[in-house]
Amino acid sequence: MxxxxxxxxxxxxxxxxxxxxxxxxxxxxxxGRVGGGTSSTSYAWVNACEKLTSRAYFELNWAGVRSHRRLAEEFEGANWLHRPGVVQWQDAGAEAAGFDEGDFDKFERLTEWGYPAERIDRQTLGELEPDVDLDTFSEEGALYYPEDGWLDGPVYAGAMVLAARRRFGLKLVQGKVTELLTRNGAAVGVQLASGETIEADVVVNSSGRWANEAVGNDDYELPLAPTVGLIAYTVSCDTSLRHGLRTPLVNCRPDGAGRILLRANDIDKTVPADSDPVPSHPAAQQLLQRVKKLMPTLERVHVEAVRTAIRPIPKDGYSAIGPHPALSNYYVTVTHSGVTLAAFIGEGVTAELVHGRSVPEFAEFRLSRFF
Ligand SMILES: Cc1cc2nc3c(=O)[nH]c(=O)nc-3n(C[C@H](O)[C@H](O)[C@H](O)COP(=O)(O)OP(=O)(O)OC[C@H]3O[C@@H](n4cnc5c(N)ncnc54)[C@H](O)[C@@H]3O)c2cc1C
Known part of the structure; x- marks a missing residue:
């Protein structure tokens, strides 16, 4: 094929x-660059504990988490998956999972669905993260996901491409697809901006937020509901932060060499899509103030870099994975949570396209729901 x-x-x-x-x-x-799209501007928490609005979506993401763990074990010296654990203040849990506070016991739901989670108190948090001001801690305590962590997206994408080129002869073409080539109701290849055409038996569109632009044809357009995300990176500092922290103030985690990556959902909503990603960005400064409240030891730290990205989100918020109903031999993968899902989507698309085996976890997330 x-x-x-x-x-x-x-x-x-x-x-x-x-x-x-x-x-x-x-x-x-x-x-552009391998791994240089949205995957380079992501909180990149590999998890299913924030995907509780539907059992099918949870199972898809849980399969994603496990697939990453398996894949990392296949590669000697895999350096992209970090799993020190993630702590979530209890009062950030219901909101993040898409439920009203009070209606919902996240810990119970996770335990019922088999996800590793523990309740922790102030004292344990103080032991896990000594720099955190315990007065910022929720009265209700926190949930600790001891097996969770995050992925360095560009490093992961680069490792996959390099391994595929070296071991299996993958061809990497630097170029921009401007049109899908079709014949008799089937995709037969792509046209590049350079004028070059490439033919194939099947075309998989994994261009994320650019998925519609890449094919240059309204008939195949997937309805998207993109949102803006802003991430700020502190200077390298002497922080003792080791875990991912999901708090009502800010979400933060180590980003290597003493840098801390910062973001917050409510702040994202205030960021215009065309704003300049500079350290003085008001949203970045707000994130910095919040993280200093969370960890007063960061008093002298400043923001060194800011990145913004558009999330690739299908209109109903859920993943779109599968054959396009309007065109044969054309397969699309557009999803938020793409970092969590990447390894599993790799396995699943291969099962469907190469081995002709339908993947049950994809069943609820087909594109046909939009057409
Ligand atoms: C602020 C923020 C926080 C996030 N947090 C998380 C999280 O905690 N956990 C999680 O799982 N997910 C998270 N996500 C979502 C996740 O980052 C994305 O779902 C994922 O990166 C999407 O990967 P992708 O490969 O589909 O897209 P991309 O990484 O954008 O890759 C698409 C690639 O296609 C290329 N391309 C585009 N057009 C063309 C063309 N015409 N021809 C050829 N190439 C083209 C681009 O250059 C790019 O490299 C977050 C996203 C944001 C923005």
Missing amino acids: KAIVIGGGVIGASIAYRMSEAGADVTLVEA
């Missing part, structure tokens, strides 16, 4: 790796 994968983000790179491994002749077309 000859396949084209459009987009070398965490998802396209995973698909390119798994399909090549399974014997397909794969060409990955990337317009």
